[in-house]
Amino acid sequence: MGIHVEGVTKRFGSFTALNEVSLDVQQGSLTALLGPSGSGKSTLLRVIAGLERPDAGRVTISGEDATGVAPRKRGVGFVFQHYAAFKHMTVRGNIAFGLKIRKRPRAEVRARVDELLALVQLQPFADRYPSQLSGGQRQRMALARALAVEPKVLLLDEPFGALDTRVRGELREWLHRLHDEVRVTTVFVTHDQEEAMALADQIAVLHDGRIEQVGSPRDLYDQPQTPFVMSFVGAAAQLGERWVRQHDLDLRLEPTAGALEARVERIARLGFEARVELQLAGSGTVWAQMTCAELNRLELERGDTVWVLADRARVFAESS
């Protein structure tokens, strides 16, 4: 059940946007597709929705092969980054669209739309047009519109990407509660690792059209399989062959066995947390992350020499 993607390849001309991607999404889960811009997240989401036709591979939704099925028959709700609001219809008209297309009785449409307006807290705005709404309200309208037809899966492409930080945070919390309430299988795309970690049960990390790793937020952070995952999910520093979390860099003021000598280049205090840029004696620079309290204790100054211990560093196999 849920969504099953198997060996999906998608090319645009000679460019391969998705390269043999496979992914399982559990029924009722909240899954994030995480990756940098251009990694193929939207393409994968659009392949699941049927908006792109894969060159190879299969998509199964709720146990049924959907590979050749038209988007309108897949039972997916799709929410676009820029809302795709029908601007000539009211909020009510937008939400009712899918039900009207299905020729549901008027009374039923009305009742269902009222229910959804309450769910997304847009009752006072029911008769407004999208141009009279804020970005966050438009996005909630788009969400209600997608949910109206009771989709088997809900797909969201960077749903909060066009919103300012504060509204983003609110909507994120709200989506989490909504998912707890509605329990529809949900896949959302984001390039923001914090957003993925905060919301998702499962994260799939995409990189250059491939899935690098799939796992829970905790797995990805504690057991990254590739340097890419390690550095994308939480900040990481590279010391030759070794990779280490920036907050696992241990700075000593005295020479220490197994430690690298480094010079403090720059100190940035960010409130609770502080970053220290280090020029390694060998070569290269790394950032170390610590609390400001820690930084105060060390009494570091620009130009100081320190010794860097990286006991919890990882070494990845050559293949990646």
Next chain:
Amino acid sequence: MSPFSGLTLGVVVTYLSLIVALPLAALVWQSTKSGDTGFWQSLTSPEAVSALKLTLLASLAVALVNAIAGTVIAWVLVRDEFPGKGVVNALIDLPFALPTIVAGLTMLALYGPRSPLGIDVAYTRTAIVLALLFVTLPFVVRTVQPVLQELDRELEEAAESLGASDWQTFWHIVFPNLLPGILSGVALAFAKAVGEFGSVVIITGNIPFKTEVSSVYIFGQIESGNTSGAAAASVVLLAISFGVLLLIGAFRRWATRHHA
């Protein structure tokens, strides 16, 4: 309002007065020269009324055909890929580049008594509509094309994922977005058709009560020295056209009332 926009407004008003309002006022003044009775006589003569009716009906028909054909052509030019698309796209504007009298001659050669296609519609009302369709082709195409190019494809994808068929998506989502452009093009095509002279004068034969349109009737009045009668007929033609354009404009504003 910035001081600059005040200045701009002044320039625009002066410009429009010189180019549009003044000639129209002169026309109205000219039309009243023969006194009230002369004015009414030139308006209510059966020949004038018949020509006016024909002109308006033919123009409305042409505007309607353009609404549909122009939209379809714009759709194909924007959404479909085919060899020679660039050439076809450039062809659309040619009816504008051709002197309309040449267009009339060409139509006569093509659809006249010696038609290579075996279609002889010369001196019939069909010929009027054909000639008008030719000279008004670009309007709707060129007003709809940019709107279609700018239309966010995600709107259609959203409709599709919500269960709409291609036709439902077009009718409920695309068409309402195109409507203002279609209406602008229709208004232009209608206005052009009402005043068109060159392309119809040859192919219609100008048979009074049958194929004589207002512009040709007016030309005949000028030829026979009745300038104020010609002016009077023109004023009525203009007044009715203006009324139709106002209506289309009002409908267009209504259709775009919620667009951001």
